[in-house]
Each structure stands twice: as structure tokens, then as C-alpha cells.
Amino acid sequence: MELNGKTCTSCGFLMLDPGFCCPNCGSDHLENYKFDGNGKIHTYTVVMVGFGHLANRVPYVLSIVELKEGLKILTIIEDIDIEKVKIDQSVKYKRYEEQTGPIFMPA
């Protein structure tokens, strides 16, 4: 699976899809960009009570992952022992869920 995004041709800012205009400079000159898909856990929390479509998933790890490119994104990490999650742990992109967004797993 590839993690797709956009890069701004005016300022080089990176964003995940869907991106329609640059949040950094406002330009709408964007090009497709494929992220490497590797990153590390910047911070995380273990969610014990889920809501809506996530209710059946608990407990799960909700994390801010810092991608290799430097972008920080909010994601769920799957296939991970919730007792052993660590800051700076290496993770990689797994798949995209329509309602949830990008899902990561340990690298």
C-alpha cells in the first residue's frame, strides 16, 4: 500500500490526501506525492472507550506518527501490543480506511 499525498509546487509543503490547497501558503498548485510510508511514534494514547465506527475496535493505539518526511499525522496503529508501545518506535503505513484515515503498524 502506498501513502499518497500532495506537495505544494510553490513552497514545498507536504500534506496527505485529500489536499486541495496548501495549508502553508494557500496555493492550489499541488502535485501528487508518494510518501515513503515509514515513520516513528511521536506520541500516543491507548483508547479504551471508542465511539461510533471505532467502538468495536477498543482497546486501540491512537498515535501522532512523524513520517520520515517530517510530517506529523494522526493515525491508529494496529498489530501492536498495547502494553509495549514506545515513543520513537518505528512504524510503517499499512492501509487506508475510508472513515478513519491512515492505519499504521510496527515496522
Ligand SMILES: [Zn+2]
Ligand atoms: Zn504552499
